[in-house]
Amino acid sequence: MSKQLPDVQASEPDVSVGLSQVGVTDVEKLVKLAREDKRPIVLMAEFEVFVDLPQGRKGIDMSRNMEVIDETLEDAVAEPVFRVEEMCGDVAERLLEKHDYTTTATVEMEAELMLNEETPASGRKTQGTADIIASATARExxxxxxxxxxxxxxxxxxPCSQRMMEGHARAELRDLGVGEEEVREFLQEVPQAGxxxxxxxxxxxxxxxxxxxxxxxxxxxxxxxxxxxxxxxxxxxxxxxxxxxxxxxxxxxxxxxxxxxxxxxxxxxxxxxxxxxxxxxxxxxxxxxxxxxxxxxxxxxxxxxxxxxx
Structure with missing residues (x-):
């Protein structure tokens, strides 16, 4: 006969104060970002998942949170998504369904995206990065x-330091005998230091x-x-x-x-x-x-x- 384990999270807290966000952070998952007629981009994404907690409950079901995250994100890995924010919304809605004591669920995601590009003058192939930010909030x-x-x-x-350097350049050019029209044209063509x-x-x-x-x-x-x-x-x-x-x-x-x-x-x-x-x-x-x-x-x-x- 299995022993019934106590549900400590469902007990009354010592101080009856509700919390706006309780959850897990630094959850890493692979996510596939789909592209039209191209192979999907694989992202190493980091998630933060939160629900609100009513004042009469001591804690959230942390294992249930991880279960929902794993279920949804594993589906996302198997089937590439075109919109990572929609995936976050799916996780948030599932969280809301599985926690009958919550009214709000929030999922936040960040991932580094590699950008293939060319340098502006030499046209050399290079790679850059941008951080993708996605989130969703589901409410009852x-x-x-x-x-x-x-x-x-x-x-x-x-612009402020540049304007001061322009003033120095204008004064020096005048001292060298350069005409006002030539000074103006020069400063228009050659931006000064800042x-x-x-x-x-x-x-x-x-x-x-x-x-x-x-x-x-x-x-x-x-x-x-x-x-x-x-x-x-x-x-x-x-x-x-x-x-x-x-x-x-x-x-x-x-x-x-x-x-x-x-x-x-x-x-x-x-x-x-x-x-x-x-x-x-x-x-x-x-x-x-x-x-x-x-x-x-x-x-x-x-x-x-x-x-x-x-």
Whole structure:
């Protein structure tokens, strides 16, 4: 006769306080990202899975959480998925079904995506990376909301320091007897030095259903919001190209977020008004010990009105 083990998790806690998120983190799984007419991309993905916990229950069924994760993600490995955020939604909905004491389940996923690309000047084959960000939240009383996005690295140049260097250059050229018209033309053609930063751009879109957001478009928008793209492998012509491009497109950290906003409104004009757009930019400063950060979280309808000046 088997011994009945006590269900400690279902007992009353010492302090009756509900918890918004309880679960597991750092769960690694292989996920296949499907592509039209191409072999799927295999991702080493890291998951975080949470449910809410009512005040009268001591703990969650941790083994049940892992069972649901394993079941759903093993299915995803066997059958490639086109939308990783939809897979997160499937896991969240299963969690909600299996835990009769919860009202909300959240699944978050991150994975590194390898990008095949060419260097901008020499045309050499190289590889870059972008971090895929996906999540979903399932609730008892509302449709499941899914989020897809990316975090990428680029280069920015400070417009303020560049403007000061332009002032120095203008003064030196005048002292050398160069005419004002020639000075103006020179500074238009040759961007002056400014202190540069490595930038980290994050862009995600959250909505119900399938908002038809292409991950490749998200990555491109985030990369192009900064002063210039960067590449892992670069010959001297590529280094010259990136340096010139960045200094010809100097941007504050705030400008990068606004560039993302403009790109989202133009590229994803089909999004529903209640879609949530998250845009973040963090710059690793080169001449300061601190770093710079800016972000905006907004419903798409409100963001569109701002960008279009309505």
């Amino acid at each position: 009383d509302a449709p499941t909301r899914e989020e897809i996005g990316a975090r990428v690295v680029g280069m920015t140049v400070c 202190h540069s930063q490595r930038g980290h751009a994050t862009l995600t879109v959250e909505a119900t259903g399938d908002p038809n957001v292409d991950l490749g478009d998200v990555i491109d928008l985030a990369r192009d919001s900064m002063s210039a793209r960067i590449y892992n492998m670069a010959k001297r012509p590529d280094e010259d190209h990136m340096t010139y491009a960045a200094h010809a497109n100097a941007k504050f950290v705030e400008d990068c977020v606004r560039s993302m906003a403009d790109g989202v409104v133009e590229t994803f004009d089909h999004l529903p008004d209640d879609a949530i757009v998250t845009m973040k930019q963090s710059n690793d400063e080169s001449i300061h010990q601190h770093n710079a950060h800016a972000e905006r979280v907004a419903e798409f309808g409100a963001l569109r009105e701002e960008v279009n000046g309505q």
